[in-house]
Amino acid sequence: MNEQRQIKPYVIGLDLGGTNSVFGIVDARGEIKATTAIKTGGFKSAEDYVKASVEALQPIIDQVGGIEKIKAMGIGAPNANYYKGTIEYAPNLPWAHDGIVPLADMFSKQLGDIPVAMTNDANAAALGEMVYGVARGMKNFIVITLGTGVGSGIVVNGQLLYGSDGFAGELGHVTMVRGADGRSCGCGRKGCLEAYCSATGVARTAREMLASTTRPSVLRDMNPEDITSLDVSIAAGKGDELANEIYEFTGHMLGEACADFTAFSSPEAYIFFGGMVKAGELIMKPIREGYDAHVMPIFRGKAQFLVSGLDGASAAVLGASAVGWEI
Amino acid sequence: MNEQRQIKPYVIGLDLGGTNSVFGIVDARGEIKATTAIKTGGFKSAEDYVKASVEALQPIIDQVGGIEKIKAMGIGAPNANYYKGTIEYAPNLPWAHDGIVPLADMFSKQLGDIPVAMTNDANAAALGEMVYGVARGMKNFIVITLGTGVGSGIVVNGQLLYGSDGFAGELGHVTMVRGADGRSCGCGRKGCLEAYCSATGVARTAREMLASTTRPSVLRDMNPEDITSLDVSIAAGKGDELANEIYEFTGHMLGEACADFTAFSSPEAYIFFGGMVKAGELIMKPIREGYDAHVMPIFRGKAQFLVSGLDGASAAVLGASAVGWEI
Numbered sequence: 202m203n204e205q206r207q208i209k210p211y212v213i214g215l216d217l218g219g220t221n222s223v224f225g226i227v228d229a230r231g232e233i234k235a236t237t238a239i240k241t242g243g244f245k246s247a248e249d250y251v252k253a254s255v256e257a258l259q260p261i262i263d264q265v266g267g268i269e270k271i272k273a274m275g276i277g278a279p280n281a282n283y284y285k286g287t288i289e290y291a292p293n294l295p296w297a298h299d300g301i302v303p304l305a306d307m308f309s310k311q312l313g314d315i316p317v318a319m320t321n322d323a324n325a326a327a328l329g330e331m332v333y334g335v336a337r338g339m340k341n342f343i344v345i346t347l348g349t350g351v352g353s354g355i356v357v358n359g360q361l362l363y364g365s366d367g368f369a370g371e372l373g374h375v376t377m378v379r380g381a382d383g384r385s386c387g388c389g390r391k392g393c394l395e396a397y398c399s400a401t402g403v404a405r406t407a408r409e410m411l412a413s414t415t416r417p418s419v420l421r422d423m424n425p426e427d428i429t430s431l432d433v434s435i436a437a438g439k440g441d442e443l444a445n446e447i448y449e450f451t452g453h454m455l456g457e458a459c460a461d462f463t464a465f466s467s468p469e470a471y472i473f474f475g476g477m478v479k480a481g482e483l484i485m486k487p488i489r490e491g492y493d494a495h496v497m498p499i500f501r502g503k504a505q506f507l508v509s510g511l512d513g514a515s516a517a518v519l520g521a522s523a524v525g526w527e528i
Numbered sequence: 529m530n531e532q533r534q535i536k537p538y539v540i541g542l543d544l545g546g547t548n549s550v551f552g553i554v555d556a557r558g559e560i561k562a563t564t565a566i567k568t569g570g571f572k573s574a575e576d577y578v579k580a581s582v583e584a585l586q587p588i589i590d591q592v593g594g595i596e597k598i599k600a601m602g603i604g605a606p607n608a609n610y611y612k613g614t615i616e617y618a619p620n621l622p623w624a625h626d627g628i629v630p631l632a633d634m635f636s637k638q639l640g641d642i643p644v645a646m647t648n649d650a651n652a653a654a655l656g657e658m659v660y661g662v663a664r665g666m667k668n669f670i671v672i673t674l675g676t677g678v679g680s681g682i683v684v685n686g687q688l689l690y691g692s693d694g695f696a697g698e699l700g701h702v703t704m705v706r707g708a709d710g711r712s713c714g715c716g717r718k719g720c721l722e723a724y725c726s727a728t729g730v731a732r733t734a735r736e737m738l739a740s741t742t743r744p745s746v747l748r749d750m751n752p753e754d755i756t757s758l759d760v761s762i763a764a765g766k767g768d769e770l771a772n773e774i775y776e777f778t779g780h781m782l783g784e785a786c787a788d789f790t791a792f793s794s795p796e797a798y799i800f801f802g803g804m805v806k807a808g809e810l811i812m813k814p815i816r817e818g819y820d821a822h823v824m825p826i827f828r829g830k831a832q833f834l835v836s837g838l839d840g841a842s843a844a845v846l847g848a849s850a851v852g853w854e855i
Contacts, residue, residue, distance in 0.1 A: 341692040355792070357691070362684055364794025365668040366830055369684075371791040374824045376784070379704075388824055457703070464698040465682070465792050467691025497701045497715055503693055 209272035211265055213258065213312075214522025216325075217241060217278035219293035222250075224258055225515065226265050227522035231333030233515055235261035242295050247302040255311045274308055274317040275524030277325030277517060284367040286319050316528045322346065322517065324361055324370060326474050326509070327354025328527060329520030335472055335510035342470040343462060344509070345372065345455070347477035347484075350387070351395040351402075357466050361527075372462060373399070377454055398455050400477055403430035406447050418443035434480040448480060449487045456491020463492075463500045474509040474516070481508075536599035538592055540585065540639075541849025543652075544568060544605035546620035549577075551585055552842065553592050554849035558660030560842055562588035569622050574629045582638045601635055601644040602851030604652030604844060611694040613646050643855045649673065649844065651688055651697060653801050653836070654681025655854060656847030662799055662837035669797040670789060671836070672699065672782070674804035674811075677714070678722040678729075684793050688854075699789060700726070704781055725782050727804055730757035733774050745770035761807040775807060776814045783818020790819075790827045801836040801843070808835075 211234065216223045222241045225233040237257045244250040262268055280291040286305025288297045296302070305317040320328070327344040330336035336344075340359040346352040351373030355362040362369045373395035374388050383392020384405065396402050408425045411418065419436050420428055420443065436444035459471050477484060489506050496504075511519055538561065543550045549568045552560040564584045571577040589595055607618040613632025618624045624631075632644040647655070654671040657663035663671075667686040673679040678700030682689040689696045700722035701715050710719020711732065723729050735752045738745065746763045747755055747770065763771035786798050804811060816833050823831075838846055 341696075357684055357689055357696075358687055360685055362793055364684070365796035366794050366827070368826055369668075369792065369794035371794075371824060371826075374791045375788040376822065377706075379706075379784070390822070390824065457706070461702040461788070462792070464701045465696065465789070466689055467693050467696035467698075469692035495703065495717070497698060497717065499695055499698075500693070 209270055211271050212522045212525030213262075213271055213274040214518040214520070214525065215254070215274065215276045215278075215308075216322075216517035216521050217276055218517075219279070222254065223518050224254070224261070225518035225522060226261055226271070227519060227525075229526070231519055231522075233518065235264050236518070237261050244296050247296045247304065247307065250296050251304070251307045251311055254308070258312075268313045268315065271312070271315055273315055273525040273528045274312065275325070275328075275521045275526070275528075276304065276308070276317065276319040277322045277521035277524065278304070278319055279321065281319045281321045282367045283318070283320045283324070283361075283363050286317065288319070316525075318524050318528050320361070320363075320524050321352070322520070323352030324354040324363075325520035325524055326352075326511075326516065327356055327361060327472075327520075328523035329511055329516060330472050330474075330509060331356060331359075332523040332526055333511065333519055335507050336470065339469055341466060341468045342472060343372070343459075343466070343468045344472045344474055345459075347399065347473060347475040349400055351399045355466065356468075362466075372458070375458060375461065377458060394454070394458050398451050398458075400430040403433055403447060403451050403477065404428050406450060407433050407444075410443060410447060414443075416443055420444060430477055434477075434483065437480065437483050445483070448483045452484045452487025453491035453494075455484075456488040456493070457495045459488070459492050459504075460495035460497070463496055463504060467500060468504060470505040470507050472507045472509055474511075478508050536597055538598050539849045539852030540589075540598055540601040541845040541847070541852060542581070542601065542603045542605075542635075543649075543844035543848050544603055545844070546606070549581065550845050551581070551588070552845035552849060553588055553598070554846060554852075556853070558846055558849075560845065562591050563845070564588050571623050574623045574631065574634065577623050578631070578634045578638055581635070585639075595640045595642065598639070598642055600642055600852040600855045601639060602652070602655075602848045602853070602855075603631065603635070603644065603646040604649045604848035604851065605631070605646055606648065608646045608648045609694045610645065610647045610651070610688075610690050613644065615646070643852075645851050645855050647688070647690075647851050648679070649847070650679030651681040651690075652847035652851055653679075653838075653843065654683055654688060654799075654847075655850035656838055656843060657799050657801075657836060658683060659850040659853055660838065660846055662834050663797065666796055668793060668795045669799060670699070670786075670793070670795045671799045671801055672786075674726065674800060674802040676727055678726045682793065683795075689793075699785070702785060702788065704785060721781070721785050725778050725785075727757040727802075730760055730774060730778050730804065731755050733777060734760050734771075737770060737774060741770075743770055747771060757804055761804070761810065764807065764810050772810070775810045779811045779814025780818035780821075782811075783815040783820070784822045786815070786819050786831075787822035787824070787827075790823055790831060794827060795831060797832040797834050799834045799836055801838075803840075805835050 353372035378392035680699035705719035
């Protein structure tokens, strides 16, 4: 691999989001050598999207010495099927919402037949941590992404866990509250971890706690519908007791969920990633406490709880590029 | 490997249980060529246990052509650490209950330095299914053993999942009933799958249902403390409604747990193993129903629910021998 990295020292990473598509040309140490971006939407077909992407890429490819310097391309995208290199029925992508788009092949054909691999955002984040981040040298760890949803990338025996169909690692959708009392989740079921511990779940917890008590909180100055997890974080940072309890509830549930994940794969670390992690110990402390209170005795004290070491702005592109190095 | 199998066509399998230690010499097709057994307990030290084992083994090793025909030895044992080849603090083994016994090395030294590997019973069962059973050709599946406890062996990417410490795959200890209402489990926590869905869990469900209702059942003819899962199975087989409900409750919870496991590793099959599986559709039907009702939509209809294909009497020895083939 080292020799190949010298001959073809770069990979292209594409963070394909609902709004923006960000491209980076990345070297083996995780340095982003050049970057560009286009809007993801606004194309009638996947062909048009790929054409516009390649047009945007050409100048930065030339900048690093041409396509012969590029080993591969990695894509992190919603609803990506790693085994097939396809995006399947992605509700937020106008050119991929009602079918299966063989995006990896399409990019490969337009880029001199370089290998192209694709995975979902959370798996890309996990590879990014393994190749460039805090998981370097680890063979068993789980990345949990806390954003609009709760995503996960699971690494076992040094390999990303894709399962039989390419869709393994949906830990945001394990059931935390069973039965009719569980909150409705976007996946159509009830009580999922994501319904409680995503950014939107935290905002929902805030609204529920404000409505069910008369306790004072600076959050009462806001229209309940406008409260976001960032508002809760700011209020908690100022010492607001109710806001602190919201984070304790959220972190404790995350820790309890991790205790179950440990019974599955006994990772050496959990790595948390995403906007909510900026709350720091406000969220990490109750995660550890929830975990310690619930994990099976034989696993106690073994797993580390870490925060992503990747720079937020470039993390998604780095993660995507890591998919390219793994080909 | 094929060539090696011709030169050294056999492995020794040892099913090391709390009461009996059963040895088999097994060929690559899973045929047990010779077998012997000793009592597991009754030895003052691990050295004495190994000495007695090797004395019992010698005649059957001679029978297949001597130690030079043996490629390796595999051991399925409680509290086995695969990475270290040790048995650690096994409460039911008098010569291993208060320390760490390097059993793999000890056997290797007494058996002409053949490689010896060790794993726990449920992992051995999973390897047995992969090498000789219904999981031949599968790369992602989960074996769930329903016995006195609930054990599991998880295979991902064609490899047994050992995790960072060698103890991964404790799916009997995911939490199914959260909070103070959960049943106490042998592991010291509350609400574990094992506390409900093991044979002892089924008997406990029976006692609870008999005590909380006045509904008729043939189980009322028994002393509640004497009821076993086999009694429930026999009663259900005779059409006893309450007994049927006990199996429905048990199977439904197992299916619900499997729905969470699928969010983790998306296996192509769940394979159930152990005494309780003899109840057949009485337990398998509610498992499938509980799973279908709770699994995330993208996974629906993908996983198979199978019953172990290994003969009950020899399954544990075959599983242990499979550990030997995997070295």
